[in-house]
Amino acid sequence: MRNTMETTATPGASIRTERVFERFTRKQRWEHWALFLSFTVLILTGLPQKYRTTTWSQQILATPERLYQIQTIHHIAAIVLIVLVIYHLINAIYRMSRRNLSADMFISWKDFRDAGQMITYLLFLRKDKPRYGKYSFEEKITYWFLFFGIGIMLLSGIILWFPEIITRVLPGSIIPAAMLTHSTEAIVAGIFVVIWHFYHVHFQRLNLSIFTGKMDEADMQNHHAMEYQRLTGEMPTQIEEESS
Amino acid sequence: MVRRQRFFIISLCLAAVCSIAGLTLAFTERAHADVLSQTTQGTEAYCLSCHSNPDLKMTLPSGEELSLYISAEDLQHSAHSPLGIECEACHTDIKTYPHPVINYQTSRELSRSYYLACKKCHSTIYEKAQDSMHAQVAAENPNAPICTDCHGSHYIQPPDEPRAQISTTCSKCHTEIYDQYKNSVHGSELIGKNNPDVPVCTDCHGVHNIQDPRTTQFRIQTPELCANCHANAELMSKYGLPSDVYDIYKLSWHGVDVSVYKARWPTIWHDSAVCTDCHGIHDILKADDPASSVNPANLLATCQKCHPGVSANWTSAWTGHNKISQERTPLLYYIDVFYSSFIPVVLWAAGIYVLLQILRATVNRVKRSIK
Numbered sequence: 001m002r003n004t005m006e007t008t009a010t011p012g013a014s015i016r017t018e019r020v021f022e023r024f025t026r027k028q029r030w031e032h033w034a035l036f037l038s039f040t041v042l043i044l045t046g047l048p049q050k051y052r053t054t055t056w057s058q059q060i061l062a063t064p065e066r067l068y069q070i071q072t073i074h075h076i077a078a079i080v081l082i083v084l085v086i087y088h089l090i091n092a093i094y095r096m097s098r099r100n101l102s103a104d105m106f107i108s109w110k111d112f113r114d115a116g117q118m119i120t121y122l123l124f125l126r127k128d129k130p131r132y133g134k135y136s137f138e139e140k141i142t143y144w145f146l147f148f149g150i151g152i153m154l155l156s157g158i159i160l161w162f163p164e165i166i167t168r169v170l171p172g173s174i175i176p177a178a179m180l181t182h183s184t185e186a187i188v189a190g191i192f193v194v195i196w197h198f199y200h201v202h203f204q205r206l207n208l209s210i211f212t213g214k215m216d217e218a219d220m221q222n223h224h225a226m227e228y229q230r231l232t233g234e235m236p237t238q239i240e241e242e243s244s
Numbered sequence: 245m246v247r248r249q250r251f252f253i254i255s256l257c258l259a260a261v262c263s264i265a266g267l268t269l270a271f272t273e274r275a276h277a278d279v280l281s282q283t284t285q286g287t288e289a290y291c292l293s294c295h296s297n298p299d300l301k302m303t304l305p306s307g308e309e310l311s312l313y314i315s316a317e318d319l320q321h322s323a324h325s326p327l328g329i330e331c332e333a334c335h336t337d338i339k340t341y342p343h344p345v346i347n348y349q350t351s352r353e354l355s356r357s358y359y360l361a362c363k364k365c366h367s368t369i370y371e372k373a374q375d376s377m378h379a380q381v382a383a384e385n386p387n388a389p390i391c392t393d394c395h396g397s398h399y400i401q402p403p404d405e406p407r408a409q410i411s412t413t414c415s416k417c418h419t420e421i422y423d424q425y426k427n428s429v430h431g432s433e434l435i436g437k438n439n440p441d442v443p444v445c446t447d448c449h450g451v452h453n454i455q456d457p458r459t460t461q462f463r464i465q466t467p468e469l470c471a472n473c474h475a476n477a478e479l480m481s482k483y484g485l486p487s488d489v490y491d492i493y494k495l496s497w498h499g500v501d502v503s504v505y506k507a508r509w510p511t512i513w514h515d516s517a518v519c520t521d522c523h524g525i526h527d528i529l530k531a532d533d534p535a536s537s538v539n540p541a542n543l544l545a546t547c548q549k550c551h552p553g554v555s556a557n558w559t560s561a562w563t564g565h566n567k568i569s570q571e572r573t574p575l576l577y578y579i580d581v582f583y584s585s586f587i588p589v590v591l592w593a594a595g596i597y598v599l600l601q602i603l604r605a606t607v608n609r610v611k612r613s614i615k
Binding site: 052053058061062063064119121122123124141163164167168169170171172173174175176177179180181184185188191192195196199203204 | 497500501503504505507508509512514551553554555557558559560561562563573575576579580583587591594595597598600601602603604605607
């Protein structure tokens, strides 16, 4: 892990060194963009199809051609997501084979302890929050919830896209099962992203590191203390007690 | 001469008795009957003095022979005569003997002219019939049915007594369809058994304003048409049939598609299956009948009408008109359980966790501002 050093000269003040840490690589930031865009397009084009019997959906899908158009857009976005998932998995497998895959995103016992500590903290039963590594257990929940959610969506989506071909191999009952799953899981994933991910990256604090790739020293010390310590060898000094 | 007088007196008495009977009928009918009977009463006996002769006939310019015989007995049992609505009510141009000259080339031409007399009293029904498929084709096809083709002319009887009579009437022209219908689950219950619950032709096609059933508009109405009976719990329970087939169909892929077309694009042709696409139209059979198009043995061929080339697995994609159940559709059942019990718990937990975070952060901020 590289960390960049930047110096900022403030007129009339002593020179202060502020360290900025690289949190996401360029490739990871592209991956997030691809996921963000395809997910948004898939949700926006999927909802009118799910709720076809409602008036608002019928206003959007005002002609039969519109339905085919929106399905085409949905399929194009799905291809983007499929390519992303394949890239992501191949990258992970390749790194694993080189024994080079970072373990940061994998779930460990520490995550369970952190979750327990965080819940007792939120219930005012203790004063200090857990000290996280590169990814907090909250971020890991986001990743793995969407990892499996997207897996379910892609599998069920492909079944619905090519039902005639799929049923040459699999039993027919897979089709209604895929319809129920695709339609429900989409809403689940949407709700999850809105309440969980949006809160943590927009409202709790605005965390743009997935776009900039960088995180400043204060945020590193406050939110990823263990990672800060690992990278710098220093104990975090700025931890705000009882901060949000 | 004595016989003739006696007949005249008997006819008069009969007409009087019948006009009293007519008074007891419904108000509108009575009004018509009153007006007509005042003006036409007595003409019947007068006309019959000649027309009761079975040999009375004339030759039309086309060479066609037209019988002019009227059976006095059959006339007495018709719908009109007992009400005092007699010959002149319809044959308005014939008031005396000798009759005015008839200019019709064929008997068909004559019928097509005389039936307009029906309009005088039955104007609403006549107008309705003008909107029908039959009236539309009448412009090109002189054999398109007019009132008298279905109801008869002189010896009009209630058209639905017995109920099977309706189908018999239609079968005069629609022979092939009648042959399909009489062996169907509906027709076989009607013909011979006279079951009042099964549909006859007019229940689905309408009576006087019969529309072309091959149009987009008719097709889009099909599920509701069948639901008229098949969503009626009381009626269906008599035969051990489920009454939720329509409601479940509406939730299906086909049903949703059809409902959107119905709501938004009723004039655009759609290919999503309606009831008749799978079950058949006039030849509907019970699903457990080996010849039924929806019998498991024939289901694949039925699906392949719209989904060509699908494999035998395809048919099990159709869950029938059944709710999700553990026995019938276990996969769907467990997916439903997963999403209706486990996932809500997860989402609620996530929501509550975020709420606790907001609460704790707010408390911290307040504490800091107080310090």
